[in-house]
Amino acid sequence: EAAAEAAGTLDEETTAGRVSAESQHAEERDEECDENDEDDDIILPGIRHDPLRWVAETAGYGDSERWWEHLVEQRQDSNELFQAIQELMSALRAEADAQSPSNELEQQREAAMRSQLRAACKEGYERIAVICGAWHVPALAKLPPAREDTARLKGLPKRKLAATWVPWTYGRLTYASGYGAGIEAPGFYQHLWESAGEPAIRWLARVAQLLREHDLPASTASVIEAARLADTLAALRNRPRPAQEELNEAILAVLCHGDATPLRLIEDQLLIGERLGDVPESTPMLPLQQDLQRQQKRLRLPPEASQRVLELDLRKPNDLERSQLLHRLNLLNISWGRIEQASGKGTFKENWRLQWQPELAVAVIEANLWGSTIPAAAAARARDRARNSEQLSQLTALVEQTLLAELPEAIGEVMERLQNAAALTSDIPHLMDSLPPLARILRYGNVRQTDAGLVGHVVDGLITRIAIGLPAACHSLDDEAAEAMFAKVRTMQNAISVLQDPEQIETWQGALAKLVDQTGLHGLLAGHACRLLFEQSILPPPETARRMGLALSLAGEPAHAAAWLEGFLHGSGQLLLHHEALWEILDHWVSGLSGDAFTPLLPLLRRTFAHFPAPERRQIGARVKQGGATRMPATTEADVDATRADRVLPILAKVLGLAEGALDVYTSTHPDGEIGGQLGLKDA
Structure with missing residues (x-):
């Protein structure tokens, strides 16, 4: 009677059927019991771990959700339903007690429930819904x-607790972990409750x-055919009406034409649904909600539905606390603000794009599980993420978030987890991904008044290990892997530039120097390493020109040369405009390519030059239009071997039709003339 009264007092937004559906899952679950549902010789879990699955397997159903739908949700007459569930649970508990006695915690919980019932009875209530x-x-x-329950609860510590109602969503009803209900299709169950007459045809409609709203074909005739197919499938399976399984098969065959992609849309928006509950305004707020409102008021940061940009000056205490609050909320998955790139080169500015959305109220409620205040909840969440993160890049990003959020009570555990993960990680790309967040912390930590020294020795170790392992990590890479490593090398260079530490820069330059001399290196990486060393004055211009000439030699592979050029010129073409020798090498290489070799390389060359700014492309184009001829430096007198030249003069005089000895006279009177003058071409 208590359960029936509960069903009668529920709002329409919930439904009596789904109250029972939520209670189908016991609070204590064994997650290992969810595997191998389809095996014929499946071992049933203990009754206490998942009682309804035990019943469903015994009855021949693949899972408890299908059993519950057929015997409960689609039931026409629910007058005896709650009594039947009580009898079923009594039988299951008796069987469970025969297998193993109930644990002390379960008995204490039920004793506390009975104590609350007795208290309600003493207050004079006659009809009590449980x-x-x-x-x-x-x-x-x-x-x-009562004395039995009192004795069982005696000695337990007492704590002051606050209780309140929270709005929930259908999407969260599908969660089965922890204390979740684990209902697969709450939206479909609501439809069954509201469409008692013809639920199948109304569901298909x-x-x-929904399909028409997303520009997918769904004619009335197709709906009728899908309904007939669902009814036929139900009849073949000896079921009184189509269930979710039959309806999905009919939808897939008729309305989706065998394409399962639209089924995901149907699952998200109809089977599960996007419904959000609400609570009365007089409902007491959760502690975390109260703390958030206090901080919003204290920091003069009211939540607004409209989107706006907030510019923070981190040198001001109030703006610094605002930044810390927003970072803490992001740690809790309360995405009130999204950080954006600040204008200017200063490190004390921070831009946030703020917009408060109704869904964030539910996120605040969920975050209340981590603590009753924003700092405590964010610290607990950071520690939990650190314990459950395996990738080094995730941990370094978490360290950055934790420091920006100013959570000293969590940073110790997070840093310890980072150090352990870094020591065990030998993957060079992962180490390279983890460095940029730590570099930003070291570079800008003093602006935020954070203890950046916590990560200093970690950064030193990472750079050393990356420098040692980089040549091996770059060896024998294909085009796709080289592209990925190319991006990581650029990111590393930016991080090293941010740090501005001479020893770290020297270590990184040593790694790049090994790359440019490494055989079997992809051209993209070799060219970019050469460019970085040239920009940092490690390779002088003549040496850079020599290496470029070797890379673009016509005797080499054209594809390798094009990749080398792309890596060398990435980001800027100013090198070509200001270094004559590099321009001549490139011009000579392009001019020497055959048509068969040039055509496949053209897309790569176009991509290389497309990355240049428009003014640079115009300057390069103007330079090309001037022609390939370049002014050669004048040959000095020391470059001419006079003895060998004298041997040529008599023969040259005959060729030009000059008198014998004429050239000897001219060269003696014009010792400083140009080569053409030395040869008598002016007089001729």
């Missing part, structure tokens, strides 16, 4: 003497409407 997990119904149907 909403609880179905597993506990037999323990609450009859109240034993809703599906067709």
Whole structure:
């Protein structure tokens, strides 16, 4: 009667059927029991771990959700339903007690429930609605003497707690972990409750409407055919009406034409649904909500539905605390603000794009599980993420978030987890991904008044290990892997530039020097390493020109040369405009390519030059239009071997038709003339 009264007092937004559906899952679950549902020789879990799955498997169903749908949700007459569930749970508990006795915690919880029931009875209530997990119904149907429960609860520590109602969503009803309900299709169950007459045809009509809203074909004739197919499938399976399984098969065959992609849309928006509950305004707020409102008021940061940009000056205490609050909320997945790139080169500015959305109220409620204040909850969440993060890049990003959020109570554990992960990681790309966040912390930590020294020795170790392992990590890479490593090398260079530490810069330059001399290196990486060393004055211009000439030699592979050029010129073409020798080498290489070799390389060359700014491309184009001829430096007198030249003069005089000895006279009177003058070409 208590459960029936609970169903009668529920709002329409919930439904009596789904109250029972939520109670189908016992609070204590064994996650290992969810595997191998389809095996014929499946080993049933213990009854206490998942009682309804035990019943469903015994009855021949693949899972408890299908069993519950057929016997409960689609039931036409629900008058005896709650009594039947009570009898079922009584039988299951008796069987479970025969397998193993209940644990002390479960008995204490049920004793506390009975104490609350006795208190309600003493207040004079005659009709009392009890909403609880179905597993506990037999323990609450009859109240034993109060002294037994009092003795069981004696000695337990007491704590002051605050209780309130929270709005929930259908999407969160699908969560099965922890204390979740684990309902697969709450939206479909609501439809069954509201469409007692013809739920199948009405459901198909809703599906067709959804498909049309997304510009997918769904005619009325197709809806009728899908309904007929669902009815036929139900008849073949000896079921009184189509269930979710038959409807999905009919939708897939008729409305989706065998394409399973639209089914995901139907699952998200109809089977599960996007419904959000609400609570009265008089409902007490959760502690975390109260703390958030206090901080919003203190920092003069009211939540607004409209989107706005907030510029913070981190040198001001109030703006610094605002930044810390927003970072803490992001740690808790309360995405009130999104950080953006600040204008200017200063490190004390921070831009946030703020917009408060209704869904964030639910996120605040969920975050209340981590603590009753924003700092405590964010610290607990950071520690939990650190314990469950395996990738080094995730941990370094978490360290950055934790420091920016100013959570000293969490940073110790997070840093310890980072150090352990860094020591065990031998993957050079992962180490390279982890460096940029730590570099930003070291560079800008003093602006935020954070203890950046915590990560200094970690950064030193990472750079050393990366420098040692980089040549091996770059060896024998294909085009795709080289592109990925190319991006990581650029990111590393930016991080090293941010740090501005001479020893770290020298270590990184040593690694690049090994790359440019490494055989078997992809041209993209070799060219970019050469460019970085040239920009940092490690390679002088003549040496750079020599290496470029070797890379662009016509005797080499054209594809390798094009990749080398792309890596060398990435980001800027000013090198070509200001270094004559590099321009001549490139011009000679392009001019010497055959048509068969040039055509496949053209897209790569176009991509290389497309990255240049428009003014640079115009300057390069103007330079090309001037022609390939370049002014050669004048040959000095020391470059001419006079003895060998004298041997040529008599023969040259005959060729030009000059008198014998004429050239000897001219060269003696014009010792400083140009080569053409030395040869007598002016007089001729």
